[in-house]
Amino acid sequence: MFRGLPASTPITRPWHTAASDGDGIYIIKNDKVAGHIGVEEGLETAVILRVVTCTGGYLYVTSNGMFFDSGRGKVRRLRNFPYSNCYDIIISENKNCYITSSAGLFIVSEEKLIEDGKGCIPACRKLGKGSGSPGYQGQL
16 A cells, blocks of 8 residues: 555646555556666665655655655665654745654755755754753644
């Protein structure tokens, strides 16, 4: 079973991606599975939690790290992000990535995350227990 796309989501591009729990990522085109992204393409795990569209490609949140895919070759691991047990990435209109994890919420610019240089670590802020974050103060 594929995860990451509600059944009611319209496919507006000529192709789409679907994450799987143990078999990498599938490319769906014209209502058919048209391709596959796995270990051979640079993923180091086949358990994909999320596929997130970003500037210049896709971010893959896996069971043990994050990867970037520009669609122009090999998928590459984001080795300089300071934490590996992440669940999801939300990218704001201002191009900040809000990365949920078992250790709290990380915030880093999309550019720094994709660049994956040593500057990613100091550019990353972590909010969570003990971080001094004020917590939610509003109403639902």
